[in-house]
Amino acid sequence: MISEIRLSGVGVRVGARAILDHVDLAIRAGESLAITGPSGSGKTTLLLLAGGLQDAAEGQVLLDGRPMARDPDTRKRFGVVLQNHGLVAVLTAQENVALPLQARGLPAVEVERISLDALASVGLHPQADALVQNLSGGQQQRVAVARALAGSPEVILADEPTSELVAEQRRAILDTLLRQSREGRVLVIATHDPEVVEACDRSVRLMDGRLVEQSPPLSS
Amino acid sequence: MALLVVGTVGVLAAAAGPLYLATANDSVLHSVLLANPPSAVGLTVTPRATAGQVGDAQAALEAASRYRLGRWYAPQKVVMDAGMSVNGASGQGFGGDLVSDPGACSHLHFLQGSCPTGPGQVAITQRSATALGAKIGSRLSTSIPGPIIYQNGLPTQGHLTKVVTVTGIVAVSNPSLPFWFGADYFGFGQSCPSVAPRCLPQLDSFFTPPGTVAAVPGTLGVAELHLKVDALHLSVLPLFNSVVGGYENYLNTQLQDSVSTRLPQLADQAHSESQLMQSIVLVVDLQLVLLALFVLFGLVARTAxxxxxxxxxxxxxxxxxxxxxxxxxxxxxxMLVLAVPLGLALAYVLMALVQPLLLPGGLLTFQPLALGGSLAAFAGGLLAVGFGARRIISRRLADELRATEPKISPATRAALDGAGLALAVAGILELVATGVLNGGQPNPVAAFAPGLVAVAVAIAGMRGLPLLARLVVRRTRNTGQxxxxxxxxxxxxRPASLRQIAVLAVATALACFAVAGWAAAGVNRVVRANFTLGAARVLTVQVPVGVSLEQAVDRADPSGRYAMAVMLSKIPSQNLLAVQVSRLEKVGYWPPGVSTVPLRQLVNWLRPHLRPELVVRGSEVRVTVTMEGSPNPPPDLQLELVDGQGNPGVADFGFVLGGTHTYTTALPPACLLGCHALQLNPIWTPTQTFVPLQGEMNTGPQSVSYQLTVSQLEQGSGGAWGQVTSQLGDPSYWSGSGPGISVSGTTVGGQPALHLDVKDQVSDTSSPSVYPGALPAVLPGVVTRANAVQDPAAASVEDFDGTSLTLNVKYQVAALPELGQEGFLVDLSAAVRAQKAPPTLTQSQVWLAADTPGRVVAELRGQGQRLLSSRVPGTAIAEMNRGGLALAYLFFLFAAAAAAVLAIGASVxxxxxxxxxxxxxxxxxxxxxxxxxxxxxxxLGEQLLVLGPGVLLGVVAGLVGVVLALPSVPEFSTTAGGPPVQLVVAPVPIVLMVGALVLLLAVAAWLAAATTLRLSSWSRLRTEIT
Amino acid sequence: MTAPSPGLDIHFEGVVHLYPSDEGDVVALRGVDLDVEAGEEFALLGPSGSGKSTVLALLAGLHRPSAGRIRLGEYDLGRLSNRQLLRLRAAEVSLVLQDPARNLLPYATAAQNVEFSQRGARARGHRPPWGAVELLEQLGMGQLAHRTVATLSGGEQQRVAIATGVAPAPRLLLVDEPTSQLDTQNRDQVIALLRDINQRLGATVVSVTHDPAVGAAMPRTVTIRDGRIGAEGRRGQEFAVVGKDGSVQLPPDVLDLMPPGTLVRVRRHATGVDLSNSELETDDL
Structure with a gap:
């Protein structure tokens, strides 16, 4: 199990603009982290960096003290929820959820069971065989969450995972995500929803590419 | 912008069809005109009056210049011809003619001397000079027709003597050169026509300036107007017709001339060929445009x-x-608006590039129909845009803002697909029901079939593929694949990708059909050309007098593998083709499908089993006959003979008296060398005596019966007598023919004898006769289906000399070489045997196999055979390849290429x-x-899963279309004259085409897969404005 | 050039609205009564799913209300034909969508985008009182005028999007979540922009937001909860609103004292009522 992802002195540029500037951040397992701040402040980029899905121009991203590798094996330990879901529209909900499991080479029976469980955990078991393109935005988002959670990855990264959900669903999803963190996984959520920030154990705020606030305050 | 490409292709297709047609029509006319001899396409003006022809002919030319016929006719000349006879140095007389053909000198190869320019000067051929013993400067005394003179009060043709000087000696020229306009001035050694009172050996014509001939009374003068084929385009044809029509009218009414030309018929022939081509091209073009519009619809919708x-x-x-x-x-x-001029311009450019190569003689002109076609295609595109507009208008803004994908409900989609499928199938059934397909008669509408099949298969495939895939999906559900x-x-x-498969399938199917059709038509043309000609090379020969064609060929090619003697008689509804059947299999060209039985079987049936001929040699012949019965008056016994030259003769024994007597008579002189006995005829005529005192006719019996026994037949020469090998006692050798006669064998004094029993012989023109078995009473024959007769043994045909032959026809074939669909095939030896006189109605040919060594032809030439012409199938093939139907199939290829471009464009x-x-x-x-x-x-798999099924379905549909429709699409302008059209599926072109298509699409697929993968870098994951 | 006419006043009378959805009809608004004066600037607050987006959509004329009446100035929204709605949208009512990207053509410059949104008004003869570049300068975005929208930051895009909303000089400006993507500095800029527009143009400005800072900056807030107007805020003070049927939505901070389903005793006094939890009362005694 991964215990820590550490970003040290990380910087990302696009042209002349610095999206991330000298960011130092330690993300610990079991401690849910919310990254907040306006869009364009680098939330998504920070999340992608932590997930090994983005290159840092400066600084390092360390996974348990070692530089993060970008091979598919590392990928398989992460579960990602992205803002545009990135679901394959012509696959069913279950097929989408099954993808990372199949990528890991699990046997068919296992894949079936785990994917259906994941869908149940987000309340979409009845929609398992519906094509994703026929689901509503909220349902699609929940499928994306289920896909990220399927197979209990060691690290869960979520970018605005509840933006399209109504209140009860939002609460439910949040609880599901937080449970992962409580079970000892790494959970990072990028959000600007104050409710989500509230619910997480820890939050950091990004402004113009720099970490400006931490709550609860950093203990040395 | 793919939309522009597809739109342009659509417009291009719509415009190219009419353009191609117009140009091709012109080319067809050009080809037809070129394929015919100049005398057929040009004008020949023959004055009707027999006197003053030259002046009339000249007047015709003057009229021609008034009508400005020089626009289309050049050269225009008056050709004069006066018959004459001339004596050679040894005093022997020859026949010939004096000919004035303006400009002849530049078409003659002068071996010695120069062109005759002054009056009385002539140029003669080398062989004429040799025969006359003449050289340059020799003065020859010719006898030309002169004024009428009266002998014994009766008008007869007088003669004048004209002395001519030889100024030039020329080589023999090929009479089929266009300049000669079909006249043969090189008839050296030909036998003269039967009407000639005195038959002299013929020389080649003497060439001379006009002045020499013009003054000769009775000179034939003709005005020749040679057509400038390149000047006659379809666009000027109406003007041409009206001008020439006026000219002809003038000649007919004012100058009393008769004008002959086959141009109107040829123009009609070109026209009907064009019609067929038109129909096919339009049908194919329509399908192509529809495909383009379908793709366009999809593109416009997706762009919107x-x-x-x-x-x-x-x-x-x-x-x-x-x-x-x-x-x-x-x-x-x-894009659409831009596509119109672009497509139109491209169509013109393409046509201009293509025309010199493929459509010679065609003139590229502005075609309003091309513009119309492109506007129609544009209208189709507008319709697509209209649909897009409707969609935009009808959507609610709220939905639009929510950016939900507009979906055609599956029910609508299924309905559309079902409707399409139903229409396609209905279309095919309709075609079958109305007899367009499998109706036996080719019909250009059949070219719709491949499109319909393609659509049906594509829709079925589109619907069926998901079902099929469901099995695969189940299996790959959770495996490592x-x-x-x-x-x-x-x-x-994804409906879009399924649609892509459909488009690919239809395009591939059309391309498949096009390539298959083009290849098959090409093969069939070769087959037809070969079969119509008969063999790899056909020589038309003039057999020297006294030489048997069969023997000549046997001598030149003893092996029987290379050459075959053939005689051909073309009389409407009684065409006869006589070949040496033993050589037919090796030399002749017999494609499958012509006959239902193998050629060997036909050959065995036709092979003559000829009995030895009854040869009589000597100066006299005598026969011993016993007469029982007393016919009054007695019959006159005659023996019909034919000599070695084929000249008929008769040995008349005179009246046959009662009892046994020997009758002797002289044989025709040629029988010294040997004559064939054809038949023995007892000819009986009832008597009618006029009794002057009673003023009435005393008629005797109207019919008689008697019996004759012929016990001896002997030939004699100079007093020595010998037996004729006549097999008198063999009833199988002798057959009776005619009313009331029966023949049997018997013996007289231990010797075989022939017994004839004649009953109720009446006097009419046909007397009973007895044939020696040498003469087959009934020839085995093979008949074309068109001539098929009810009673196999009852077909009656005229032989080469006008003899009526009875044929026993057992087998029917679809067509015969040279004769087409009407005619009979018999063995040459049998037919020659049946002749009783020199053949007058025949053409003699020698057919050669492809690998004939040169010595065979040299041998034939050495025997004195005169080669009149040598034909190969290549000429006919080239002609057909320029013909309208070939051009239509060429258009197929163009359509295939366009369809491929569409498919690739849509996929890209x-x-x-x-x-x-x-x-x-x-x-x-x-x-x-x-x-x-x-x-x-x-x-990659995605791309290939579209490519694979698409192409596969297309090939299947294409092949189905080929089998279903190709036999019904016309490949020749007339079905007559050839073997049945074969459904030849040449695999190589299809494989090549499919291979090329697959390669192109695979490359596109690989590029697509690799590109999108490269584009899908991590940076995509950051939200960006899309 | 005609002077811009003052903003539209808004009146909701008993508006009920339902959405069809996969799970049956969803009642988004359960009877909303709202009165807004011409030229007012207010924020529409409420949690997600409370119905505030619906109010905006109805105001923009995207739907016709299932029941009730909406009056915008002289217009009765429920009675307008599609063409009239279109005309309304061209010149009178302007909606700025939530995600700035959806309001903009990414391949065009800011000025071109502003021109684009003015086309509808111009075509109908309503000439906006400013050109594109002029407007951007007036709103403090002059330096962005000729930059391609795709190269702008989130905050800049948001402000340009608002500019495109203002460009046709509407009498009612509807803005959906104007600050949700922005940092503090940008947020303040947007708030100032909206105020600027309201004061300069005189248009009624309605901002839908769940950002309390935006609410605090507006002179008036209306809070919608569960399809009804639950509370209003004026100049920093929150009030509960008594609905037509006499119902009152308790503010969330007292719900722990009186959770839903509690039986409350209502006692009247001079300036209002006392509500007490009957169970708690009994315990006290």
Whole structure:
């Protein structure tokens, strides 16, 4: 199990603009982290960096003290929820959820069971065989969450995972995500929803590419 | 912009069809005119009056210049011909003629001397000079027709003597050169026509200036107007027809001349060929344009969808409807508008490039129909835009803002597909029901069939593929075949990709049919040309007098593998083709399908079993006959003979008296060398004596019966007598023919004898006769289906000399070489045996196999055979390849190429359109742990899963279309004259075409897969404005 | 050039609205009564799913209300034909969508985008009182005028999007979540922009937001909860609103004292009522 992802002195540029500037951040397992701040402040980029899905121009991203590798094996330990879901529209909900499991080479029976469980955990078991393109935005988002959670990855990264959900669903999803963190996984959520920030154990705020606030305050 | 490409192709197709047609029509006319001799396409003006022909002919030419016929006719000349006879140095007389053909000197090869220019000067051929013993400067005394003189009060042709001087000696020229206009001035050694009172050996014509001939009374003068084939285009044809029609009218009414030309018939022939070609080209073009429009529809819809965001924004901002539409559809509309002139221009450029190579003689002109066609295609595109507009208008803004994908409900889609399928199938059934397909008669409408089949198969495939894939999907559901599983689902669950498969299938099917049709038509043309000609090379020969063609060929080619003697008689409804059947299999060309039985069987049937001939040699013949009965008056016994030259003769024994007597008579002189006995005729005429005192006719019996026994037949020469080998006692050798006669064998004094029993012989023109078995009473024959008779043994045909032959026809064939669909095939030896006189109605030919060594022909020449012409199938093939139907099939190829471009364009477009969206998708998949290899495999698999089924369905549909429709699409302008059209599926061109298509598409697929994968880098994952 | 006419006043009378959805009809608004004066600037607050987006959509004329009446100035929204709605959208009512990207053509410059959104008004003869570049300068975005929208930051895009909303000089400006993507500095800029527009143009400005800072900056807030107007805020003070049927939505901070389903005793006094939890009362005694 991964215990820590550490970003040290990380910087990302696009042209002349610095999206991330000298960011130092330690993300610990079991401690849910919310990254907040306006869009364009680098939330998504920070999340992608932590997930090994983005290159840092400066600084390092360390996974348990070692530089993060970008091979598919590392990928398989992460579960990602992205803002545009990135679901394959012509696959069913279950097929989408099954993808990372199949990528890991699990046997068919296992894949079936785990994917259906994941869908149940987000309340979409009845929609398992519906094509994703026929689901509503909220349902699609929940499928994306289920896909990220399927197979209990060691690290869960979520970018605005509840933006399209109504209140009860939002609460439910949040609880599901937080449970992962409580079970000892790494959970990072990028959000600007104050409710989500509230619910997480820890939050950091990004402004113009720099970490400006931490709550609860950093203990040395 | 793929829309522009597809739009342009659509317009191009629509415009190219009419352009191609117009140019091809012209080319067809040109080819037809070129394929016929100049005398057929030009004008020949023959004055009707027998006197003053030269002046009349000249007047005709003057009239021609008044009508400005020089626009289309050059050269124009008056040719004069006066018959004459001339004596050679040894005093022997020859026949010939004096000919004035202006400009002849430049077409003659002068071996010695120069062109005759002054009056009385002539140029003669080398062989004429040799025969006359003449040289340059020799003065020859010719006898030309002179004024009428009266002998014993009766008018007869007088003669004048004219002395001519030889100024030039020339080589023999090929009479088939266009300049000679079909006249043969090189008839050296030909036998003269039967009407000639005195038959002299013929020389080649003497060439002389006009002045020499013009003054000769009775000179034949003809005006020849040679057509400038390159000047006659379809566009000027109406003007041409009216001018020439006026000219002909003038000649007929004012100058009493008769004008002959076959140009109107040839123009009609070209026209009907053009009609067929037109129909085919239009049908194919229509299908191509429809395909282009279908693809265009899809493209316009997707382009409009891609601008959906701008449209939503425009509506949100309260734009007027027209502005909203222009935001969404202006670009596609602009592309379409641009496509019209672009497509039209490209069509012209393409045609201009193609014309010299493929459509010689065709003139590329502005065709309003081409413009119309392109506008029609544009209208189709407008319709697509209209549909797009309707969609934009009818959507609610709220939905638009929510950016939900507009979906055609599955029910609507199923209804549309079902309707399409039903229409296609209905179309095919309709074609079958109305006899267009499998109706036996080719019909250009059959060319719709491949399109209909393609649509039906494509729709069925489109619907069936998901069902099929469901099995595959089930199996790849949770196995390690992740990439494949993804690919399958991507293809099968997206209507757009299924549509792509359909387009690909239809395009491939059309291309398949086109290539197959073109190849098959090409093969069939070769087959037809070969079969119509008969063999790899056919020589038309003039057999020297006294030489048997069969023996000549046997001598030149004893092996029987290379040459075959053939005689051909072309009398309407009684065509006869006589060949040496033993050589037919090796030398002749007999494609499958002509006969239902193998050629060997026909040959065995036709092979003559000729009995030895009854040869009588000597100066006298005598026969011993016993007469029982007393016919009054007695019959006159005659023996009919034919000599070695084929001249008939008779040995008349005189009246046959009662009892046994020997009758002797002289044989015709030629029988010294040997004559064939043809038949023995007892000819009886009832007596009618006029009794002057009673003023009435005393008639005797009207019929008689008697019996004759012929016990001896002997030939004698100079007093020595010998037996004729006559097999008198063999009843199988002798047959009776005619009313009331029966023949049997018997013996007289231990010797075989022939017994004839004649009953009720009446006097009419046909007397009973007895044939020696040498003469087959009934020839085995093979008949074409057109001539098929009810009673096999009852076919009656005229032989080469006018003899009526009875044929026993057992087998029917679809067609015969040279004769086409009407005629009979018999063995040459048998037919020659049946002749009783020199053949007058025949053409003698020698057929040669492809690998005939040169010595065979040299040998034939050495025997004195005169080669009149040598034909090979290549000429006919080339002609047919320029013909209208060949051009139509060429258009097929063009359509195939255009269809392929459409398919590739549509496929590239769809890849391009979805690449961004898919790139993001792929980036996410990579992010969740799928390997690059899996993703590449998935992407590639998607492309191949569209490509594979598409092409496969297309090939299947194409082949089905070929089998179903190809036999019904006309390949020749007339079905007559050839072997049945074979359904030849040449695999090589199809494989090549499919291979090329697959290669191109595979390359596109690989590029697409690799590109999107490269685009799907991590940076895609950051939200960006799309 | 005509002077811009003052903003539209808004009146909701008993508006009920339902959405069809996969799970049956969803009641988004359960009877909303709202009165807004011309030229007012207010924020529409409420949690997600409370119905505030619906109010905006109805105001923009995207739907016709299932029941009730909406009057915008002289217009009765429920009675307008599609063409009239279109005309309304061209010149009178402007909606800025939530995600700035959806309001903009990414390949065009800011000035071109502003021109684009003015086309509808121009075509109908309503000439906006400013050109594109002029407007951007007036709103403090002059330096962005000729930059391609795709190259702008999130905050800049948001402000340009608002500019495109203002460009046709509407009498009612509707803005959906104007600050959700922005940092503090940008947020303050947007708030100032909205105020600027309201004061300069005189248009009624309605902002839908769940950002309390935006609410605090507006002179008036209306909070919608569960399809009804639950509370209003004026100049920093929150009030509960008594609905037509006499119902009152308790503010969330007292719900722990009186959770839903509690039986409350209502006692009247001079300036209002006392509500007490009957169970708690009994315990006290």
């Amino acid at each position: 969808e891609a601008r959906q965001k701008e449209v939503a924004l425009a509506r949100l901002r309260g734009f007027r409807l027209s502005s909203v539409l222009s935001v969404g559809l202006l670009e596609p509309l602009a 992740l990439g494949l599983g993804l690919a399958v689902r991507q293809v099968v669950r 477009f769809s890849v391009f359109m979805t690449s961004r969206r898919r790139a993001f998708e792929l980036a996410v998949l990579r992010a969740i742990g799928l390997s690059d290899r899996t993703l590449l495999g998935s992407r």
